[in-house]
Amino acid sequence: MSAAPDTARAPVAEHLLDRHPTRPRVRVRPIALATSGPALLVLSFGVGNRWLALVACLLLAVTALAVLTAPPVTSLAVSVRVPARARAGQVVEHVVRVRNTSSRPCPAVVLHLGGDGFAPCHTGLPDLAAGQVVELRLPRAARSRGLSAGPVVLVEAADVLGVHLQRRWAAVPAAVAVHPAPSAVPRLPVPAPRPGADDLAAVRPFRAGDRPSAVHWRASARRGGGPTGPALVVVEREAAPEGVLVVVLPTAPAGFEDVLGQVAALIGAGRAAGRRIAVLDPTSPVVAEGATALDVLAAAQPAEHVLAQPGGAALERARRTAGPHGRVVVAAADGWRSA
Numbered sequence: 001m002s003a004a005p006d007t008a009r010a011p012v013a014e015h016l017l018d019r020h021p022t023r024p025r026v027r028v029r030p031i032a033l034a035t036s037g038p039a040l041l042v043l044s045f046g047v048g049n050r051w052l053a054l055v056a057c058l059l060l061a062v063t064a065l066a067v068l069t070a071p072p073v074t075s076l077a078v079s080v081r082v083p084a085r086a087r088a089g090q091v092v093e094h095v096v097r098v099r100n101t102s103s104r105p106c107p108a109v110v111l112h113l114g115g116d117g118f119a120p121c122h123t124g125l126p127d128l129a130a131g132q133v134v135e136l137r138l139p140r141a142a143r144s145r146g147l148s149a150g151p152v153v154l155v156e157a158a159d160v161l162g163v164h165l166q167r168r169w170a171a172v173p174a175a176v177a178v179h180p181a182p183s184a185v186p187r188l189p190v191p192a193p194r195p196g197a198d199d200l201a202a203v204r205p206f207r208a209g210d211r212p213s214a215v216h217w218r219a220s221a222r223r224g225g226g227p228t229g230p231a232l233v234v235v236e237r238e239a240a241p242e243g244v245l246v247v248v249l250p251t252a253p254a255g256f257e258d259v260l261g262q263v264a265a266l267i268g269a270g271r272a273a274g275r276r277i278a279v280l281d282p283t284s285p286v287v288a289e290g291a292t293a294l295d296v297l298a299a300a301q302p303a304e305h306v307l308a309q310p311g312g313a314a315l316e317r318a319r320r321t322a323g324p325h326g327r328v329v330v331a332a333a334d335g336w337r338s339a
Helices: 030-046 050-068 217-223 257-273 290-300 312-322
Strands: 077-081 084-087 093-100 110-114 121-125 131-140 145-148 152-157 166-173 178-180 201-205 235-236 243-246 277-280 287-288 327-330
Touching: 030 050, 077 152, 084 290, 093 110, 110 131, 121 131, 145 290, 178 290, 217 235, 243 257, 243 312, 257 277, 257 290, 277 290, 277 312, 287 290, 287 312, 312 327
Parallel strands: 084 178, 243 277, 243 327
Antiparallel strands: 077 093, 093 131, 110 121, 110 152, 145 178, 152 166, 201 235, 277 287
């Protein structure tokens, strides 16, 4: 499923930048710069060296200039808008809004986005006057399937002399359900006959998986045979009204991602053909249909220490959802089966 070309303009909450709580570290250079000037000044008074006092005053001036020209990055408020759904491998546009809440201007800084399952992105922020707002549109590729809570916005800035480097960050909520990339549409197993579907519609060549009782022996005898055997044909009955096709996801980890790609392709083909397709995750009580079914695929995870086939409770829930005119299939890496 592709994301909308323009992100919704619903208001989103802003978050101020702060220190990274998991990376506390001592910044040696700013501490040395702040303490060396006063220490040399006191030493110069003790030894009476004017050159030493001049160096101390120079260090004090550099310290004061670094403090006065430090960008007010802690006053930058950031928010991120992104489509609610994407597809693995798709390039999704992230709209990053930055507002300078300080009463003084903020010079140009470097902004990083990462930590959310999308490709990291780096860009520069222009000079921001007091209260000014800027919006950046950053394309980022979804690297893997899953539920993304939002990116980590990291800003790096330095004073005019480049003495003190500031790093501030904010975890900005921007939920995205990254669906699996569709693969080949799977071939569904032949459905069991329905009571009352006795009207003859057509005949077709025999395919693997067809029931022997469906073979039309008279038509097959008239066609004769060939080098590979008799040319069997089967009877196509008049199709009953189609209900919901419920796909039960596997629980075994083997081939799990490949199966999800097949289910995504089946959902896309079904929606294009106007067919109702629902998805059931045996580890969750939710049975979802339409676009929400793709969200189930985004959040699905293989169960650990669980049998490879879904339990009876999950299949019974799927049958109730399918109803009398629907059908239930169980997706698996070693072949799909009817349930």
